[in-house]
Every structure is written in structure tokens, then in C-alpha cells.
Amino acid sequence: MENVVVENIYLLVVVTLISVLQNAFFALKVERQSLSSAAFERVSCANRNCMDAYPTFLAVMWCGGLCLSQAPAAFAGIIYLVVRQKYFVGYMGQTSQSTPGYLFGKRVLFFLFLMCIIGIFNYLLVRHYGNEYKEYVETITSASSALLLLP
Template sequence: MDSVVVEHIYLLVIVTIISVLQNAFFAQKVEREGKASNTHPTAFERVSCANRNCMDAYPTFLAVMWCAGLCLNQAPAAFAGILYLMVRQKYFIGYMGQTCQSTPGFLFGKRVIFFLILMCVVGIFNYLLARFYGDNYKEYVETITSAASALLLIP
């Protein structure tokens, strides 16, 4: 693979690999609870439901993270991706307790996904401006998104 290409996507690749490892962890938790389901059937149902919910949102997360990273800037997209993985872990662990404990993780995850979608839209809009009008605001937009990604940490 060309080193220039790798330079522009390595953070996204790292976040993707971490997310795959997290999915393996979730699957192992479901398997472990499935073997012990004779004693705690509700625990298996909760873990299984949390895993399904995480897997339902996973393709959307990957698509918007990669789109934001490729269309705009990989650093804020990867940072938001790491935040999303931490939030997803919090959601999964919270769901294993009481379902109300998973709500903060769910809401924060929605905010991270919205930020990534916004990055995608801005990156595509900037590309269209550069392509059809010759105005390229990529440096300004990258600076703004890098600063705005830190705002994701505010609860």
C-alpha cells in the first residue's frame, strides 16, 4: 500500500481494529452468559440485547467515521471514534446492570455519531465548493473540527 495513503488513514484503521476487538469482547460476554443461562436467564437476555443494539449501530458508526476521516480530517474523526467506543463500552456494561444505567452511554453515543455525520456533510460540501467554485476552505474547516472535537468531552 502506498505510504501516502496509509498516512491519511492509519488512525482510522487503528480505531477500526479496536472496534473489532471490542466486538469480540461483547461476543465472548454473550457466549459466557449463554453457558451460564441455566442459572440467570435474565442476565443472558440483557447481555444479548446489549450486543444486538451495539451491532445494529456498528455499520453506521464505521461508515460515518471513515467518511468523516476521508472527506475532512482523520484526527478528529478517530478521536470521535475512540470516544464512541468508550461510550459503547459504557452502554454495554450499563445494560448488564439495569437498563436505565445504559441511557447516558446511549445519549452520548448519539451525540458522537451526529458530530461524525456533521463532519461528513461539511467535508463533502467543501469538496463540492472546491470542485465547482474553486474555493477550498479545508484548512479552516479542519481547524474548526479539531477544536470542536474537544467539545465532545463536555457532558
Template sequence: MNEKVVENIYLLVIVTLISALQNVFFAQKVERECKTPKGTTSGFERVSCANRNCMDAYPTFLAVMWCAGLCLNQAPAAFAGILYLLVRQKYFIGYLGQTSQSTPGYLFGKRVLFFLFLMCSVGIFNYLLVHYFGSDYKDYVETLTSAASALLLLP
């Protein structure tokens, strides 16, 4: 593979691999709860529901993270991706307790996905500006998104 291509996507690849490991962790939790001899179905239902909810949002997360990284800048996209994985872990663990404990993780995850979607949109808009009008604002936008990614840490 071309070294220049790998240089532009390696952070996104690392986040994607970490997310795959997280999916394995979630699947093992479901399997472990399924094999519990106690026969309680409420624990299994919670774990299964949390896993299903995380898997429902997973393709959206991957799509917007990769689009943001390729269209604009991989560093803030990968940072937001790591934040999303931490939030998803918090959501999953919170769902195992009471479902109200998972709400902060859910809301923060929506905010991270919106940021990644915004990065995608700005990157595509900048490409269209370059292509049709010859105006390139990518450097300004990259600086802005790098600074804005730190704002994701605010509660």
C-alpha cells in the first residue's frame, strides 16, 4: 500500500480496530450472561438490549468517522472516534445497572456523532468550493475543527 495513503488514514484504522475489540467485549458479555445458570432473563435482556443498541449506531459511527477523516482531517476525527468509543462503553456499562444510568452516555454519543457529521459536511463543502470556485479554506477549517474537537470534552 502506498505510504502516503497509510499516513493519511492510520489513526482512523487504529480507532476502527479498537472499536472492533470493543464489539468483541460486548459480545462476550452477552454470551457470558446467556450462560448464567441462575436463569434470570432480566440480566440477559439488559445486556442484549445494550449490545443491540450499540450495534445499531455502529455503522453510522464508522461512516461519519471515516468520511470526516478522509474529507477533512484524520486527527480530530480519530479523537472524536476515541471519545465515542469511551462514551459507548459508558452507555453499555450504564445500561447494565439502571437504564437511567445510560442516558448521559447516549446524549454525549449523539453530540460526538453530530460533530463528526458536521466535519463531513464541511469537508465536502470545502471540496465543492475548491472544485467549482477555486477557493480552498481547508487549512482554516482544519485548524477550527482541531480546536473544536477539544470542546467535545466539555460536559
């Protein structure tokens, strides 16, 4: 029984652990800046912005992975972490350099949110109408996760 549960969530767990390491990296960057410099304000603000979106990211990634399919949710989670790194590094330079990372991050979160909605809708269809659409929906979701890479 326990192996079945782990098989269904191990990708989500890996992405979550990578995100924890990334948060530790961001915290170290803030800690290393001197309190009086302008760079400290930018790094601190970038860290705060990343931490504000972090609970939303975790919620939609886990919900999408559990309700629909873990592979596309984990893939989108990795892309989100890369985009968040780009946002953080861009914010350390000039705030205008962080805009592409911010916009792409919103797009990934929206995709994960749609996965949640589709997964819940699919569950309700199966529960109330007995139709099994889950494999079809998972195939479409897996294929559409590659569209996240398009600019």
C-alpha cells in the first residue's frame, strides 16, 4: 500500500524539496548583503516576493498532481522554479530585468490552476456519471504541458 502512494507523489516530493533548497539559497543571498546597501533592499524585496507566491505554487502543484497527473504538475513545478530563479537574479540587477520571469511564472501558476480545475471536474464526472475520461484528460494535459515552453 505504501509503495503505491509513493509512486503517485514522488515527483511532487522531489520538486518540493528542490524548492526548499531554492528558498534556502534565496535566504542566504539576503543574509550576505549588508543592511545599508541598496542591493540589500532589492534582494530582500525579491525574496519577499518569491515567498509571497510560494504557498500558492505549492498548493496548485500538489492539487494538480494529486487530482490529475503528477508528471505534468512536476514538470510545470520545475519550470516555475527555473523562472523564479530568473526572476530573483533579474531583480538583483534591475527590477525591469525581472519582468519576463514574473510574467512567465504567472503563466505556469495558471496552468497548474487549470490542472486543478480539470482534475476536480474529471472526478465529479466520474463520480456522478460513471464515465471514465481521466486517461483522455491526462493525455491532453501531458501534451499541453510542453506548450509552457513557448514564449
